[in-house]
Amino acid sequence: MTLREWSALMSTIIVFAGTIWYIYLAVKGDKVKPVLASWIVIGSTMSLSFATYWTTPKHSLVSNACNAASVINCVSILFIALWLNHKQGKGFAFTKFQKNCLWISFMIMIFWIVLVWGLKGTGIIPNILTQILMVIGYLVTAEKLWYADRNSESLFTWWCITIASAIALYTATVSHDGLALLYAIRATIASATLVWLMHRAERKALLLK
DSSP: OOHHHHHHHHHHHHHHHHHHHHHHHHHHOSSOOOOHHHHHHHHHHHHHHHHHHHTSTTOOTTTTHHHHHHHHHHHHHHHHHHHHHHHTTOTTOOOHHHHHHHHHHHHHHHHHHIIIIISOOOSHHHHHHHHHHHHHHHHHHHHHHHHOSSOOSOHHHHHHHHHHHHHHHHHHHHHTOHHHHHHHHHHHHHHHHHHHHHHHHHHHHHHHO
């Protein structure tokens, strides 16, 4: 295997490890509280991101392995979040900020559908739009963590995502794949921001003790 292929495999394994730990903590219920609105946006757009990337002329499973692994990651967590909300009787109760993010995401998704199916364009511009959508999905969790008095997310999981995304930067760079690189840059910055907010929330919790 080449170093490029090893890096793709490593980022995939790290994402899966983080996913398994997140699901375990969420089901256990004493640490992780998934934000449903966030995972609705991230799960659906992560899938769209990979789908639109695959319609581009230079698609490669190795180059964009982190995105492929993240589809399984996000969709799995989305189903867990839906199950937990149903179990707790919360249904689809969203805050005003979450509703606004969902509406913005919906409008961008409509534009995405028009570009891909209506105008029969390539997946390049729609893929860029999905990166914007995923930033919105991350913002929902970021907003919750910003005001939180304690961390309700898994540091291990998000560190895994951050490290896997950073490794994916190398994979995309040596593959000379612009869209895969865009995905890796967005994922690294967004996940690293959430990790910082989680550490911030944990410091706040310690001060309140």
